[in-house]
Amino acid sequence: MGILSWIFLGLIAGALAKFIMPGKDPGGFIITILLGIAGAVLAGFLGSLLGWGKVESFDLWGILLSTVGAILVLIIYRQVKKSKK
Numbered sequence: 001m002g003i004l005s006w007i008f009l010g011l012i013a014g015a016l017a018k019f020i021m022p023g024k025d026p027g028g029f030i031i032t033i034l035l036g037i038a039g040a041v042l043a044g045f046l047g048s049l050l051g052w053g054k055v056e057s058f059d060l061w062g063i064l065l066s067t068v069g070a071i072l073v074l075i076i077y078r079q080v081k082k083s084k085k
Contacts, residue, residue: 005062009044010037013066017074020067035077036070043069 014036018029043065046052052065 007037007040009062009066010040010070012036012063013040013043013070016063016067017070021071021074031077032074035073036066039068039070039073040066041069042073 014033
């Protein structure tokens, strides 16, 4: 169930990341949600490796970790898109 919960948390984290980091993103809201899923998967993987816990349940720590991952992925995405222009 781990990857499915990362995906669902990623949907929530992507929406929270968009709320925290407003602005016009290349690709719009759907891309931001997909980046949130990628961020949640990344945060869940790194959190498990570093011993911070697993993103497997819908608790405050899981949502926070997923949101931070989504924000990091969104920042990287914005920088990559900006440098290609």
